[in-house]
Amino acid sequence: MADHKSSLGLPSLLVAHPSLTDPNFSRSVVLLTQHSRDGASGYVINKPLPGSMRDGSFQNRYRIPAHIPIWMGGPLAQNSGIVLHNEGRDNSANHAFGNLRISVSEEAIDGLITAAEKDWVESPLPRRGHQPFRFILGQSQWAGKQLETELKAGFWIQRPMNDKLVFSTPWQEIWPEAFQDLGIHPLDIKPSVQSYLN
Numbered sequence: 048m049a050d051h052k053s054s055l056g057l058p059s060l061l062v063a064h065p066s067l068t069d070p071n072f073s074r075s076v077v078l079l080t081q082h083s084r085d086g087a088s089g090y091v092i093n094k095p096l097p098g099s100m101r102d103g104s105f106q107n108r109y110r111i112p113a114h115i116p117i118w119m120g121g122p123l124a125q126n127s128g129i130v131l132h133n134e135g136r137d138n139s140a141n142h143a144f145g146n147l148r149i150s151v152s153e154e155a156i157d158g159l160i161t162a163a164e165k166d167w168v169e170s171p172l173p174r175r176g177h178q179p180f181r182f183i184l185g186q187s188q189w190a191g192k193q194l195e196t197e198l199k200a201g202f203w204i205q206r207p208m209n210d211k212l213v214f215s216t217p218w219q220e221i222w223p224e225a226f227q228d229l230g231i232h233p234l235d236i237k238p239s240v241q242s243y244l245n
Contacts, residue, residue: 055082055194058144060212061089061203062225071122074222077187078131078213079194079205080149087194090120090131090183092213093221111160111182118218121187127151130159131181133214147208156182179214204229 061077072091079089096117111117120129130150150156159180189197197203206229212221226232 055079055087055198055205056207057082058089058147058208060206060208060225061194062206062222064202064204067202072187076212076221076225077121077203078208080144082194084191086191087189089187090118090129090185091187092118092120092131092181092183093218094119095218096184115160115180115182116178118181118183120183120185123186123188125185127186128182128184130156131183131213132159132179133210144208147210181213204231 057080059079061079063072063075063077065074067073074093075091076093077089078092079087081088096119117128128151132148132150150159194203198205204226206225209225209228212225212228216224
C-alpha cells in the first residue's frame with residue numbers, strides 16, 4: 048500500500064484535533080507510514096497498552112520484559128505487533144525512512160529487545176522520556192480517500208516527522224508538544240464537526 052509519491056508525505060505525524068472524542072484517537076498522535084489511492088495506515092505513538100492486554104500474544108511471543116512499555120498502535124490488527132525504532136543499522140526492517148525503521152521479523156525484534164535490555168541495565172537513570180524502541184500492538188488504517196477527507200474536515204493536523212517527539216518525549220506530553228512546536232495552543236483551535244472514524 049505504500050506510495051512514496053504520496054502528496055501527504057511519508058513518514059509524517061497526524062495530530063488529533065482537540066474536539067476529536069473517538070476513544071481510539073482522542074488526543075492521539077499517529078505516525079503515518081503508508082499512503083496510496085487504496086488507503087493509508089500508521090501507528091498511534093502516545094497510547095500505552097492497558098495492563099489487562101499485556102498478557103496477549105505479542106508480549107508472550109517475543110518475551111517482552113514487563114518493564115519495557117508496549118504501545119497501542121490502533122484499533123485494527125491487534126493480534127500483530129511491530130517495533131518502531133531509529134536504529135538505522137537494522138537492514139531487515141520492513142519499512143525504512145532514513146534512520147527510522149519498522150521491524151516485524153522475530154529475529155529483528157529479539158535483537159531489539161536485547162538492545163533495550165542492555166540500555167536498561169547500563170542506564171539506570173535514562174534521559175526523561177527517552178525511548179529508542181517502541182513495541183507497538185495494533186494499527187490505524189483508513190480506506191481510500193478517507194484520510195484525505197478527514198484532513199479536509201479538520202480532524203487531523205499534519206506535521207513533519209520529528210524524532211524528538213517520537214523517541215524522546217514522555218508519552219503524556221507528545222500530543223500538546225506536537226501543537227507547541229507549530230506555535231499552536233490546543234485550546235485556541237476552533238471545534239470541528241466530527242464524523243465516525245475508521
